[in-house]
Amino acid sequence: MTLTDDTRVRPALREPLRRALNWMLSLRDAGGAIVCPDHGVEHSGKSAGAIVLALELMRAGEPDRETLKAGAVEQGRRLVGNLINEPNSPCYTFRPGRHDPFNCSNSVIDGGACSDALSELVQVLGPELDSADREAFRHASLLHARTYLRYAILDKGIPAQRAWGLTGLATAQVLESDELLERAALEAVGILEGIQHGDGSYPYHPLEWGAAHPGAGDVSSFYQSRVTAFLLFALERLGRDPTDPIFRTPLMRGLDFLLGLQGPDGVKIGLVEAKPWYWGAEYEVASHPFDVAALCFGHEHFRRAELATAARHSFEAWARHLSPSGRPTSHKPGPGRGDSYQCPLFWAAHASWAARALSQLELAYRAPEAPPKLGSGIDIAVRAYEDAQLVRLEDDAVVAWVRGARPAWNLHHGSPHGAGLLQVVRKADGRALLERRRHAAAQEAEWSCRAGKRDWKRGWRAGADELRFSFWLSRVHARAGRVGQALAAPSTIWRHGVAGFASPVGSSSFASRAAIELLPDGVVVRAPLGFRGGEAIEGSEVERRYRIDGEGLEVRERLIGEGAARDVSYHRPSAAREVADSGSGLSYRLG
DSSP states (O other): OOOOGGGOOOHHHHHHHHHHHHHHHTTBOTTSOBBOTTTOSBOHHHHHHHHHHHHHHHHTTOSOHHHHHHHHHHHHHHHHHTEEEOTTSSOEEESSTTSSGGGOSOHHHHHHHHHHHHHHHHHHHGGGSOHHHHHHHHHHHHHHIIIIIHHHHHHOSSHHHHHHHHHHHHHHTTTSOOHHHHHHHHHHHHHHHHHSOTTSOOBSSOGGGTOSSGGGGSBBTTTHHHHHHHHHHHHHHTTOOTTSHHHHHHHHHHHHHHHHHBOTTSOBOTTSBSOGGGOSSSOOOTTHHHHHHHHHHHHHHHOOHHHHHHHHHHHHHHHHTBOTTSOBOSSOOOTTOOOOSSOHHHHHHHHHHHHHTHHHHHHHHHSOOOOOSOOSSSOOEEEEETTTTEEEEEOSSEEEEEEOOOOOOOSSSSOSOOSEEEEEEETTTOOBOSOOOTTOSSOTTEEEEEOSSOOHHHHHHHHHHHHHHHHHHHHHHHHTTOHHHHHHHHHHHIIIIIIHHHOSEEETTTOSOOEEEEETTEEEEEEOOEETTSOBOTTOEEEEEEEEOSSOEEEEEEEEEOTTOEEEEEEOOTTOEEEEEOSSEEEEEEO
């Protein structure tokens, strides 16, 4: 979408993105390579993000066009130099890809980004490029798409990775019409639509596509928007109309689920997460550039005002977490929080997807606010996402999320919190009313207990693979100069991933089995107490009733049976008010 001269993208939207780009470019070595300070490598797929950031800022009217152009061309030349013929294969891939483990990526992610960025260089700069650069960029983009992406987008096990590869293939084929590329792209679109759940959510790594643990097949707040954003982007490049009924329904479902994850402050509920080990907190904003793209592209095509409003909130939350230097952060410091696994260079490069939506974001800021669905003080909204077993409750005072059943989980795979109340956010100030610590058994608004003895077989089943993975985490920390964390990683994983899962301590949030009953004004959850990993404690049961009434959330908890559990207790939130405790049950309000 093109803005007229009197509606150029406002500086307040461009500035955070330019800051992130400047930080990326400050990491260049003498040869122009953007070298990751954490991993010590040139992440080629993320250098591609710098290209797109520069090009989109140029389009948006950012001053100093020649500096942006020079940076984009420099990185384009580096990508061409990193395109290598795989040994004993017809495939050409962008190094390092999967060949350097410290790249922390693979060839379909990097290749999708690189083919895309090189094609964009040709399309945006065109005659401004010298003929040698123009032909080199064009050739590299198409060569990778023809020899690698056309196959990878049909056989990779993770939907978000297939979709990222699809963006590169779709953008490459703009340079030269190719029936084989188009056919592969449309087949990939159909496969991605087929793996989507009926409620709009996507499994992070479907079991039928090779996931090694059931928890990896859970849905992911972090990855949800990528598939939708990439599909919207690719369909346009393929000359297809996203509003066509063939595409519209799954795209709208994906956007609806994304809206359901977002809170009033623009931050998503991070406890719905198939890949929790990526994050050092119970939420993250690193995925927000993909959210902004999905919401803005969706608003452009489907004209739903709530998409524009959500895009604004998402961008503002991301910008609040950007450091003055332009180095992104995934979350704010707080109790029980630590460093995230993914590096800030990844997050800065991913800002290119918000940059791609700058013109749409500007128009979203100019669009009227979504008509309030609430506001009388008695209006309520209850929305259930059945496949994810997620219920979103909203009134004038709060937004709350409740989860029912979920897949079995371990330290690194699957959502660590369920079978009850995930979080409550107060609208007046954006405050999260429940403290959440990922590894804790005693959590606010949850029952805790003990049952049986320490079960090392259960702990080993849950954590043996994670313990082996801890040695890789040690290498990553050591590479980044975090010697203390490198030495501590194996013992930390042993404590949380093996001993923690062997522990006799149980919680109402641990059980993977739960039943939900929707009410006109809320939801009831019935579930057993459980051990870490999801195993139920025999004979135990709690009933948990959550209702909204226009002034906040009413919680009613009842212990139906202890069964094999002992020392059962409930942890009342510090923000609770109007508390009534009857011994085997209690009630209170949050809001």
